[in-house]
Amino acid sequence: MEGLDALFNPSSVAVVGASSTPGKVGHDIFVNILKGGFTGTLYPVNPKAKSISSVRAYADIQDIPDPIELAIIILPPQQAETAIQHAIDKGVKAVVIVSAGFKEVGGEGLEIERRIVSMCREAGVRVVGPNCLGVINPKADVQLNASFSARMPKAGNISFISQSGALCTAVLDFAADKEFGFSKFVSIGNKADVDELDLLRYFHADPETEVIMLYIEELQRGPEFIKTVKEITGGDRPTPVLAIKSGRTSAGAQAAASHTGSLAGSESVYDAIFIQSGIIRVESINELFDFGTAFAYKNESALGKMRRKVPMGNRVAIVTNAGGPGIVATDMTIHSGLELAKFSEETVEALKSHLPQTANFNNPVDVIGDAAQDRYENALAAVIKDEGVDGALVILTPQSMTNAIGTAEAIVRIAGRSHKPILCCFMGIIDVSAGVKYLQEHGVPVYRFPESAAKTFGALYRYSRWLNRQQLAPFPVKHDKKRASEIIANALDSGQTYIGEIGGTELLKCYGFNVLPTELTTSAEAAGEAAEKMGYPVVMKIVSPQIIHKSDAGGVLVGPDNKDAVMAGYNTIVQNAKTFNPDAEITGVLIQRLAPKGHEVILGMSRYPIFGPLIMFGIGGVFVEVFQDVAFRLAPLTRNGARNMVRSIKGHKLLSGFRGEPKTDIATIERMLVGLSDMVMDHPEIKELDINPLLVHPEGEGVTVADCRFILEKPE
Structure with missing residues (x-):
């Protein structure tokens, strides 16, 4: 952490x-x-x-008579390489x-960047950038604005990490308008050395950071990222992390041979x-700031410690002096996964x-439009005590009897006595400004519109569920990994990359x-005998x-119940296949006993570089790509993860x-999802797979x- 500490709390800085x-970056x-x-x-x-x-x-950093930390x-790349070597010789601890x-x-x-990182790592010097905005620490005992943003933000308890420098300047401007404060602020650019995960670890340990905000364009670490951040957000000392990801489209979905591959775009990976x-x-x-304000919301517990205000459930009470906004808030509350x-x-x-x-x-x-502060205070005090x-x-909407500042004072008093979150919506700008300012000064989240408040409450509830999630014991498992390896190796050795x-079925067994x-047959007579x-x-x-x-090829026949029907079906299926693709090589017709009836679901996997196997679960059969009611998780999948996955689709009902x-055997679905996860982790040769239905x-x-x-591929 020492190198990172030199980024945000240096005793000395050299601007090379x-x-x-x-107007030049070096000047500004x-x-x-x-x-x-x-x-x-x-x-x-500057030598000139x-x-x-x-x-x-x-003229050179080595000419400075005192020690330099940051x-x-x-400078342009070639000059930067020389300057950084001189900085290392000088004994700096970090470079931006x-x-x-x-x-x-x-x-x-690219080559220069690699050489710079190599020399810095050998010397134990941490690097932020290249191609970044810089770092900011507005705390009174540091006041470092090492960036080309002229605006120093207010000091606060939220740290911000951004891959985009241009976005940072907009965020700082936005924050100033909202009087929003930061603990630390950093733009990481190319992430040649220091990346999001390094900074998440650092900010989690930082006593001045209560919430971490993150702007991501791409991640370069997969399973390690999940494992580490899970401890940051939900471990013994949780720190909420709010993220905005650029490019939220399905354009990254693969042109793939499986349903899973075609549905699993890069956004599914990030989700x-x-x-x-x-x-x-x-x-x-806007939502990032809305949520950040509420996640930083704390009050003192009975033990004298500051405790984050997150709801234990999703039951919300609404107190309003106007019917219309109350209805809007009710609608948005339900839409946000809450209930009245x-x-x-x-x-x-x-x-x-x-x-x-x-x-x-x-x-x-509804305390009615002519409500003064006493009605608000009495109503809020009554509902917040309800178990x-x-x-x-x-x-609050500004009306003739409205006392915005008095109502704000009453809310702050009640909020100070309650461990439950109280979010406010003071609608308007001029008439409610004094009340809004008072709420902000006392840390009570306040919004301009009820939709924002309701969505924020929904986010608090989602985080509460994460903090209080059950930790289920792992399923007892006994896999035949050796036989599975033999099946895969035999297929690849024979040049086979597709397993039907x-x-x-033997692999899944x-x-x-x-x-x-199941039996493969190559004649109508053999098909009849197998049946x-x-x-x-x-x-x-x-x-x-x-x-x-x-x-799609007319190559499936369900339900023949006698030998003659099977033999006739064999000929029909083969002819349909030849019509569909005259060049297709017909291996034969598979005869399989008809399964007992059941709900059709799909399990699948598509393997991604960096992130590894992405597992899919959802409503299956022929409608899988019509309804696209599916959920994705990265392997390895825990029992908890499997349960959450099954419950997250609409078809769970x-x-x-x-x-x-009748209720279906959901427990076995969960066990099979974990089994599937184990299989694809054990066998990296499996590139894609579908079990459908x-x-x-x-x-x-x-x-x-x-x-x-199954689609196979020899690992590189």
Whole structure:
């Protein structure tokens, strides 16, 4: 952590490439540090200048007579390489390379960046950048603005990490408008050395950081990122992490041979990373600040410690002086995964004793437009004490009797006595400004619109569920890893990269899946005999390396229940396949005993560089790409992760016994998901796979593989 500490709390800074020309980055960064009131010692380095902004300049960093902890480099790549070698010789602990022209342009720039990182790592010097905005620490005992943003933000308890320098300047401007404070602020650019994970670890250990904000364009670490961040967000000393990810589209979905591959775009990978690591994903910069304010919201516990205010449940009470905004808040509350709290008789009685008869005593509580601060105080005090209420949303619209500052004072008093979160919406700008300012000064989250407050409460609840999630014991497992390896090796040795049901069912059997009696036949007579042997009814499927989606080719026949029907079906399926693709090589027709009826789900996997196997679960069968009701998680998958995955799809209701239907064997689905995760972790040769459909039977009766396909690839 020492190198990173030198980035944010240096006692001395050298700006290498400082300029005396206003408007140049080297000038502006130096002046920003100087005028920002940096409490350490600042040195400009420029061989052609005697002084910069009246501060004596040095020709080389090695000429500075005192020790230097942090070097800010603002030079073209070749000069930067030489300057950094001199900085290492000088004994710096950290370097920030602001200038561009490195990895992002390729060629010589990439090679220079690699050499710089290599020399710095050998010397134990940490590097931020290249191609970045810089670092900021606005705390009074540091006041470092080593960036080309002229604006020093207010000091606060939220740290911000951004891959984009341009976004940083916009965020700082936005924060100033909202009077939003930061503990630390850093732009990481090319991430040649220091990346998000290094900084997340550092900020988690930082006593001045309560919440971490993250702007991501791409991650370069997968499983390690999830493992580490899971401890940061949900361990013994949790720190919330809020992330905004650029480029939220499905354009990254692969042109793949499996349903999983075609549905699993890069956004699915990032969604999985965020869910599995406990990161709260936000949709916009505005939402990032909305959520950040609430996640930093704390009050003193009975033990004298400051405790973050997160709801224990999703039951919200709304107190408003206007019907319309109350209805909007109600709609948004439900849309955000919350529900309106039902008040106890005691709470309703308390409300009736304090509010006029025209008020609404049920949720949302309408204290009527002419409400002064006492009505708000009495109503909020009553509902927040209710054991059936997990938090409150207070809405105020400016009307003739409204006392915004008095109401704000009342809210702060009640909030100070309660461990439950209270979020406010003071609608308007001028008439409510004093009340808004008072709430902000006392740390109570306040928003301009009820939608923002409701969505923020929903995010707090999601984080609460993450903090209080169950930790289930792992499933007892016994896999035949050796036999599975043999099946895969035999296929690859014979040049086979596609495995259908013939080898696929045996492969799945090695990992605990229930598979059906299956036989490959090459004639109508053989098909009839196979069906007679395994029992009717059966399913018949074409087998061809060129025909992966069999139904599209008319290559599937379900339910023949006698030998003549099977023999006739054989000829029909083969003819359909030849018509569909005259060049297809027909291996034969697979005869499989018809599975017992069940709900159709899909299990699948698509392997990604850096991140590894991405597992998919959802509603399956022929409708998988129509409804796209699927969830994704990165392997390895825990029992907890499997349970969360199954419950996250809309079709979970169907599996749970919807409208009198029997509940299905969800526990076995979860076990199979973990088994699938184990299989793809054990065998990196599996590039993609689908089990579609997996038939789920009533509770206690298990699941059955009805169809499967594997795409193999020799690891490099």
